[in-house]
Amino acid sequence: VHGTCLFTDAAQYTPLAEALPADELSRYLNRYYEIIFKPIRDQGGIISDVMGDAVLALWPTAGPDAEARRGACVSALDISTALDQAEPIQGQAVLPSRIGVHAGRMQLGNVGAIDHYEYRAVGEVVNTASRIEGMNKHLNTRILASQAVLSDLDQFQVRPVGSFLLVGKSSPVALFELLGFQKRANAQVSDLIDLFQDGLEQFRRRAWPKAEALFTRAIQVNGSDGPSAFYVAQCRRFRNDPPGEAWQGDIVMEMK
Numbered sequence: 001v002h003g004t005c006l007f008t009d010a011a012q013y014t015p016l017a018e019a020l021p022a023d024e025l026s027r028y029l030n031r032y033y034e035i036i037f038k039p040i041r042d043q044g045g046i047i048s049d050v051m052g053d054a055v056l057a058l059w060p061t062a063g064p065d066a067e068a069r070r071g072a073c074v075s076a077l078d079i080s081t082a083l084d085q086a087e088p089i090q091g092q093a094v095l096p097s098r099i100g101v102h103a104g105r106m107q108l109g110n111v112g113a114i115d116h117y118e119y120r121a122v123g124e125v126v127n128t129a130s131r132i133e134g135m136n137k138h139l140n141t142r143i144l145a146s147q148a149v150l151s152d153l154d155q156f157q158v159r160p161v162g163s164f165l166l167v168g169k170s171s172p173v174a175l176f177e178l179l180g181f182q183k184r185a186n187a188q189v190s191d192l193i194d195l196f197q198d199g200l201e202q203f204r205r206r207a208w209p210k211a212e213a214l215f216t217r218a219i220q221v222n223g224s225d226g227p228s229a230f231y232v233a234q235c236r237r238f239r240n241d242p243p244g245e246a247w248q249g250d251i252v253m254e255m256k
Helices: 013-021 022-042 067-084 126-137 185-204 208-224 226-240
Strands: 003-009 048-050 054-061 097-105 108-115 116-122 144-146 155-167 174-182
Touching: 003 022, 003 067, 003 126, 013 022, 022 048, 022 054, 022 067, 022 208, 048 116, 054 067, 054 116, 054 126, 067 097, 067 144, 067 174, 097 126, 116 126, 126 144, 126 174, 126 208, 126 226, 155 185, 155 226, 185 226, 208 226
Parallel strands: 097 144
Antiparallel strands: 003 054, 003 097, 048 054, 108 116, 144 174, 155 174
């Protein structure tokens, strides 16, 4: 089938797990999952897997489907909003969630051996969705989606954040920060996107000082900006150790 995958993982979960007794942690997670599950189901998604503090949701379709991809993006934005607005659980603040969204071909079926099988999605798209979610840690973002997800969707405010060769992958993936709905676009955010894009263009041209200056301005305008801070560090690295002539602007990630 063709599928859109949404992978979400709680930030700062390990300290919480260490602080709460097992029974309280269980109650915390049940409420946390309830907050996450509702936006997914409201948009027709299927809860495929729950792994610790992580959730994998699917929108399987017979072929590429813009409505399924749109539903996954709406779910991602609604999850982020719902977690921000949720009341404390078990006396603990609700953890923010990092979200990655990807789309492509996958296999749906029983996976296992002997007397234990699980019905689940298998394929490169699932693994890549998880890797995309992990990129939020490096860029200090909340929601990242691939070009395969956002192609032909114009109702969202997004920021291209570059092309990345993710850990264990052989081909780079163009990633976008999903910021909100276009009809609610914030003028200041739009200005930040334009400034960041200018910096990214200079970065790809190997104009490291110009790119660094633009990314630094983006940080100053917004007060803080994770993707800009990431690229400031990349500019400084490449000034001392430039990439080879075959470099096309991709960032090679060595950590998940």
